[in-house]
Amino acid sequence: MFHLSKRKALPWYQAWAIRLAAIVIALVVCAVVTTVVTGLNPLKVYATMWQGAFGTSRKTWVLLQELAMLLGVALALTPAFRMKFWNLGGEGQILMGGLAAAACMIVLGDKIPNGFLIILMIVLAIALGAIWAVIPAFFKARWNTNETLFTLMMNYVATQIVAYYVIVWEVPKGSGKIGIINQSTQIGWLPQIGPYKYLLNILVIAVLTIVMHVYMKYSKHGYEISVVGESQNTARYVGIKVEKVIVRTLLLSGAICGLIGVLLVGGTDHTITTTIAGGRGFTAVMVAWLAKFQPVAMVAASLLLVFLERGAQEISTAFQLNHAFGDILTGIILFFIIGSEFFISYQLKFRRNTGKEGEGNV
Amino acid sequence: MENNRIPAVRMENITKTFGTVVANNKVDLEIYRGEILALLGENGSGKTTLMNMLSGIYFPDEGRIFIDGEEATIRSPKDAFDHGIGMIHQHFKLVDVFSAAENIVLGLEGGGRLDLEKSSARIREICENYGFEVDPKQKIYDMSVSQKQTVEIVKLLYRGADILILDEPTAVLTPQETDKLFAVLRNMRDDGKAIIIITHKMHEVEDLSDRVAVLRKGEYVGQMLTKETNAREMTNMMVGRQVSLNIERPEPVDPKPRVEVKGLTVRNSDGIVKLDDVSFTANTGEILGIAGISGCGQKELLEAIAGLQPVEKGSICYIEDDGTREELVGKDPMKIASMGVALSFVPEDRLGMGLIGSMDLTDNMMLRSFRNGKSVFTDRKAPRELAEKVVDELEVSTQSLSTPVRRLSGGNVQKVLVGREIASAPTVLLSAYAVRGLDINSSYTIYDLINKQKKAGVAVVYVGEDLDVLLELCDRILVLCGGKVSGIVPGRDADKNEVGLMMTRVGGGEKDVPSVEA
Numbered sequence: 001m002f003h004l005s006k007r008k009a010l011p012w013y014q015a016w017a018i019r020l021a022a023i024v025i026a027l028v029v030c031a032v033v034t035t036v037v038t039g040l041n042p043l044k045v046y047a048t049m050w051q052g053a054f055g056t057s058r059k060t061w062v063l064l065q066e067l068a069m070l071l072g073v074a075l076a077l078t079p080a081f082r083m084k085f086w087n088l089g090g091e092g093q094i095l096m097g098g099l100a101a102a103a104c105m106i107v108l109g110d111k112i113p114n115g116f117l118i119i120l121m122i123v124l125a126i127a128l129g130a131i132w133a134v135i136p137a138f139f140k141a142r143w144n145t146n147e148t149l150f151t152l153m154m155n156y157v158a159t160q161i162v163a164y165y166v167i168v169w170e171v172p173k174g175s176g177k178i179g180i181i182n183q184s185t186q187i188g189w190l191p192q193i194g195p196y197k198y199l200l201n202i203l204v205i206a207v208l209t210i211v212m213h214v215y216m217k218y219s220k221h222g223y224e225i226s227v228v229g230e231s232q233n234t235a236r237y238v239g240i241k242v243e244k245v246i247v248r249t250l251l252l253s254g255a256i257c258g259l260i261g262v263l264l265v266g267g268t269d270h271t272i273t274t275t276i277a278g279g280r281g282f283t284a285v286m287v288a289w290l291a292k293f294q295p296v297a298m299v300a301a302s303l304l305l306v307f308l309e310r311g312a313q314e315i316s317t318a319f320q321l322n323h324a325f326g327d328i329l330t331g332i333i334l335f336f337i338i339g340s341e342f343f344i345s346y347q348l349k350f351r352r353n354t355g356k357e358g359e360g361n362v
Numbered sequence: 363m364e365n366n367r368i369p370a371v372r373m374e375n376i377t378k379t380f381g382t383v384v385a386n387n388k389v390d391l392e393i394y395r396g397e398i399l400a401l402l403g404e405n406g407s408g409k410t411t412l413m414n415m416l417s418g419i420y421f422p423d424e425g426r427i428f429i430d431g432e433e434a435t436i437r438s439p440k441d442a443f444d445h446g447i448g449m450i451h452q453h454f455k456l457v458d459v460f461s462a463a464e465n466i467v468l469g470l471e472g473g474g475r476l477d478l479e480k481s482s483a484r485i486r487e488i489c490e491n492y493g494f495e496v497d498p499k500q501k502i503y504d505m506s507v508s509q510k511q512t513v514e515i516v517k518l519l520y521r522g523a524d525i526l527i528l529d530e531p532t533a534v535l536t537p538q539e540t541d542k543l544f545a546v547l548r549n550m551r552d553d554g555k556a557i558i559i560i561t562h563k564m565h566e567v568e569d570l571s572d573r574v575a576v577l578r579k580g581e582y583v584g585q586m587l588t589k590e591t592n593a594r595e596m597t598n599m600m601v602g603r604q605v606s607l608n609i610e611r612p613e614p615v616d617p618k619p620r621v622e623v624k625g626l627t628v629r630n631s632d633g634i635v636k637l638d639d640v641s642f643t644a645n646t647g648e649i650l651g652i653a654g655i656s657g658c659g660q661k662e663l664l665e666a667i668a669g670l671q672p673v674e675k676g677s678i679c680y681i682e683d684d685g686t687r688e689e690l691v692g693k694d695p696m697k698i699a700s701m702g703v704a705l706s707f708v709p710e711d712r713l714g715m716g717l718i719g720s721m722d723l724t725d726n727m728m729l730r731s732f733r734n735g736k737s738v739f740t741d742r743k744a745p746r747e748l749a750e751k752v753v754d755e756l757e758v759s760t761q762s763l764s765t766p767v768r769r770l771s772g773g774n775v776q777k778v779l780v781g782r783e784i785a786s787a788p789t790v791l792l793s794a795y796a797v798r799g800l801d802i803n804s805s806y807t808i809y810d811l812i813n814k815q816k817k818a819g820v821a822v823v824y825v826g827e828d829l830d831v832l833l834e835l836c837d838r839i840l841v842l843c844g845g846k847v848s849g850i851v852p853g854r855d856a857d858k859n860e861v862g863l864m865m866t867r868v869g870g871g872e873k874d875v876p877s878v879e880a
Contacts, residue, residue, distance in 0.1 A: 008381060218739045223732050226721070233715040236670060237707070238729045239696035 007347050015344050022340030026333045045315055052314020053307045063310055065198035068205040071302040073284035075212045076256035079249045082293050083229040089151030090281025092158030093132045093254045097125035097261020099162050102272035105181045105188035106169050117188050122262050129258020130251045137250030141243035162274050180270050190267040201263045213295040225249055368431040370395045370525055370556040376425035378411055385411040389582045398557045400571035402600050404801035406771050408580040409560050413527045417449035418442035448523030450514045452530050456502045463498035466517045488519050492549045508539040525556045536655055537862035544570050564593040576600055601803055609809050609834040617645035619681050620821035626676035628662045636662040638845040644821040651836030652825040655865050659845040660825040664792045668707045669695045706788035708780055710795050716779045719768030723749040726767055727782050752781030773804030780811055791815050794825045829858055843868045
């Protein structure tokens with residue numbers, strides 16, 4: 001017989017040893033599955049995964065860009081999640097930010113100076129993303145509506161609005177898509193740093209990570225968010241205005257999502273589609289939980305997810321496997337990594353025998 | 363008590379550990395039929411753990427249990443029942459929308475058909491035997507706390523339990539209800555049942571039990587016959603050293619009105635009147651006790667003064683030293699603080715309102731003061747110093763300042779909360795059930811702290827549940843009954859039974875009399 005009991009906090013190196021062991025076991029299990037299912041040499045498959053993520057400098061840049069965008073959304077969710085406000089509307093908030101940016105590029109592209117246009121794009125995108133998050137926050141603060149459902153529904157509204165404008169602005173007519181906006185003039189495109197197309201986005205998110213870390217850990221706002229998240233009664237008892245904190249925090253959360261929208265539309269894609277957010281609003285939820293809402297740990301969590309995704313893509317093309325196989329490996333690895341967190345907080349204990357009679361009754 | 367009888371329960375060499383904490387270490391305990399055993403010990407001494415092993419909630423790591431001389435293995439509450447062992451927990455386990463009879467038969471195995479009439483008849487029979495008053499048809503949500511407790515006891519008897527464990531059964535009862543409970547417990551003892559009662563109240567131990575067994579820090583210290591011992595000896599045994607059992611009550615020095623409440627009426631969020639036309643004055647340098655059955659408006663009264671409860675009618679006036687009056691109704695805690703009213707509040711729900719369980723001591727100290735200064739960043743230096751001071755002065759036992767307060771024991775949690783609240787040099791101290799669940803030692807530390815505030819000229823409002831303590835500690839006692847002021851009595855010559863009656867009837871007379879308060 002065995003039973004589970006909660007551990008005392010482990011020193012960091014033991015916790016990481018458990019995580020490392022989990023990854024090793026995951027790789028062994030994946031190797032067995034790979035051999036049994038496909039007959040391929042698992043080491044070759046792993047090497048290909050690595051190639052897919054870091055094989056060329058272009059692939060590395062793409063990986064960093066994907067990492068930055070996913071991390072950015074996870075950072076946006078951080079203050080809301082710390083407050084136990086489950087913002088599942090990242091997708092819609094990014095879309096609205098992206099839409100604002102695209103609208104400026106298309107409608108005002110040739111009417112105002114480029115520098116001014118870019119500033120306007122950023123401001124409007126942040127504003128629209130923030131509005132999209134504040135609507136559910138206001139209802140939550142005022143009438144305690146369920147924020148999970150509300151933010152989720154706002155995603156669908158945003159998708160439909162973007163779908164509508166894609167038709168309005170489609171080029172050429174009838175194609176159902178917008179294509180690259182201002183391709184010849186590059187008006188409204190965010191500036192490129194040297195030859196590196198993705199560097200600006202990566203730098204913005206790097207700064208944001210540090211800012212968010214400091215905001216949550218050392219600012220008065222961050223402290224208020226933690227108090228409201230842990231106990232609204234305590235917050236009221238010490239005079240924190242809970243409604244105000246909810247609205248203010250979601251303004252911030254939505255604003256960052258809006259910023260991601262403008263980075264995607266103005267910085268890299270230079271177009272808008274209904275799928276431009278690419279599911280990041282949801283993947284970021286996983287990142288946030290994996291990292292236990294710690295901004296710095298989110299870097300590692302995002303890297304893991306992006307690496308697995310890029311690697312899985314690569315093996316499915318390189319070995320002409322269908323995409324599902326890559327997902328199987330990704331699933332196994334995530335299962336072990338998330339599972340290892342359980343063994344960091346709990347331990348298995350085997351029970352000593354308690355006498356002959358006890359055994360007889362088991 | 364003859365010693366050659368076979369004990370109903372014999373626990374031998376019982377050890378139970380949780381992680382690195384040893385909750386019970388080689389405990390021996392014997393319980394006889396026809397006897398009431400009081401199990402004594404400070405918080406965290408392992409009483410409840412020991413009883414949980416008897417009732418099948420935990421399984422001992424080591425040791426053996428004998429029932430009527432035969433070794434028994436108790437792995438689940440069902441095993442415990444099969445041996446006739448039943449436990450009444452501090453929190454009742456009843457289904458609100460079911461009747462008493464339905465709750466009593468709930469979960470019993472039997473034929474396919476539910477015969478409530480037959481069950482009700484048996485329930486009535488049990489009630490007559492022991493002197494319970496239970497209406498089998500009454501729904502639980504219509505019952506008072508003491509009626510619910512009665513249902514729990516009848517439930518155990520109905521199932522044939524003859525070894526009963528009661529975990530702090532009187533914490534929620536009025537004196538009259540306690541007397542009634544004790545009467546049926548005595549009847550049950552005379553009927554040959556074995557009864558174990560866990561309580562912190564010494565006079566109850568002396569009043570009710572035949573024998574006491576004492577645990578200290580998880581270990582069995584000893585046992586004695588109740589008639590051969592006294593409260594002082596028992597307390598010394600529990601604590602392990604000499605303690606004084608007298609609560610100090612200095613005369614108030616120059617009391618002046620500090621908070622004047624007039625015609626206060628409060629409804630809760632369901633629209634139910636919780637305070638009805640309440641008026642009183644709290645004076646400086648004085649402890650005003652609030653007595654009442656639980657849930658008759660104490661919580662709402664303190665929260666209304668602290669600015670946390672919307673007020674329907676009436677006024678709460680804060681009177682400054684120079685006689686300036688400030689109205690507190692309609693202002694939130696921030697506003698009240700910014701008016702310069704130094705009001706401290708130790709709420710009933712320590713970890714749900716007063717503190718944040720997952721935060722450490724420093725961050726909890728910061729709750730009141732984090733806004734200080736113009737910087738957008740928090741300053742943790744002052745709170746850390748305060749935490750150090752509180753840990754030092756109030757002897758809080760904690761691993762470090764960065765331990766989440768949830769990990770501390772009840773007494774230490776309360777010291778942290780009280781320590782923070784009095785650190786701001788308040789002029790008004792509101793305290794709700796400050797010693798609930800605390801052992802004698804911690805309780806006296808808290809009484810001392812409150813008395814120090816009183817001597818410093820603070821107007822203390824003390825909501826308590828133990829009438830004996832209220833009568834020893836407070837200068838005046840306001841008795842609430844169903845949200846109305848039943849009367850205000852001087853603490854020094856109040857009669858416990860009189861106050862008990864006032865708690866159940868406005869004015870305290872034999873019949874219902876209208877409120878005498880204006």
